[in-house]
Every structure is written in C-alpha cells, then in structure tokens.
Amino acid sequence: MKRRLLSLAVIIPALAILSYLVGDKLILFGRMSQLYAAKPDQQLAMPVAGVSKKRVSDSWHAPRSGGERQHEGQDIFASRGTPVLSATDGYVVRVGENRLGGKTVSVMGAGGRMYYYAHLDAYAPNLAFGEYVTPETVLGYVGTTGNAAGTSPHLHFGVYSSSGAINPLPMLSDRMEPSLAGKAANARLGKKRN
C-alpha cells in the first residue's frame, strides 16, 4: 500500500508535467501551422544591425569549394559581435552547430519559408527551439564559426522556399536608423496633437 502511494506520488506529478509539455507543443504546432499557411514575406529586414543594403555585395551563386557548389545565400560582413536580428516574424526551429555553418539558427517564417543564420560567434542568451521571434529579436552575433574560420566576420544568410534556396538580396530592406525612427515617432505624435 505504501509503495503504491509512493508510486502515485511520483506518477501524478509526472503526468501533469507531461500533459503540460504536450499541450505546449500542441499550441506551438497550431501556431506554426497558421504561419505555414500565410503568404511568405516579400520584404526582409536587414538581419545585421547597422548594415545598409547598399553595403551588401551580391554573393548569390558565387562559386564555392573550388566551383563544386554555388553559394546559396548572401554574406553580410560586419565586425565580430555585431547583433544578428531576425529578418522576419517566425519560430525558431533549430539552434545548433554544423560543419559548414558553425553556430546556426533556423527560423520558420510565413509560408513555411526557412531563414538560416550561420557563422554566429555566439547565440543570443536563452534563445531556444519554439521561441517566437520578430525583426526586433536578436538571434546571435556575427562571427566566423564553421567554414568561415579565417575569413572576415560575416553572417551567412540563407532563405529556403519549398523548392529550394532563393536569393535574399532583392527582398532585403534597410532598417530605419534609431535617430530617424525617433524623428518619425515624434512626427506621428505631433500629428496626433494637432
């Protein structure tokens, strides 16, 4: 009898925790399905802080590995440690390391598009699978991990549709500089007052 009570004391909280976790995953799955059904973003916020679009030199389909493969993304150069921000709203679907990309983050955005951020020096603290991100969310910091070792620090930014990699450059848009954003906000407030 004692043993039975003891096992119930263990099983009931365990089940409660398990159902809570499953519930959480189900909610996440529901939200991800909604995002999957949405139209893909046509404009992507520049994923590296302080870099303007005109400073990105087009490296789409540049030869890599001695011409064995093509570069499926854009390299955005900035000094080591520059914040890497999400280009879109979405859910973090992977935070992890691989041989080429080094420290990487993958975000699923609208339409099921995948956004891939690679060569990170470090991840943003507490970044985890399932987290909802926006263009204001820091994912990590520019670095040289993976096969970028020995190169100038840069973010490798890849965009994948269901049919494969697509060139992010035409979709990239400049972020408003903080000083300009402040002026725009003041102008809006001014209008409201009048």
Ligand SMILES: [Zn+2]
């Ligand atoms: Zn690259």
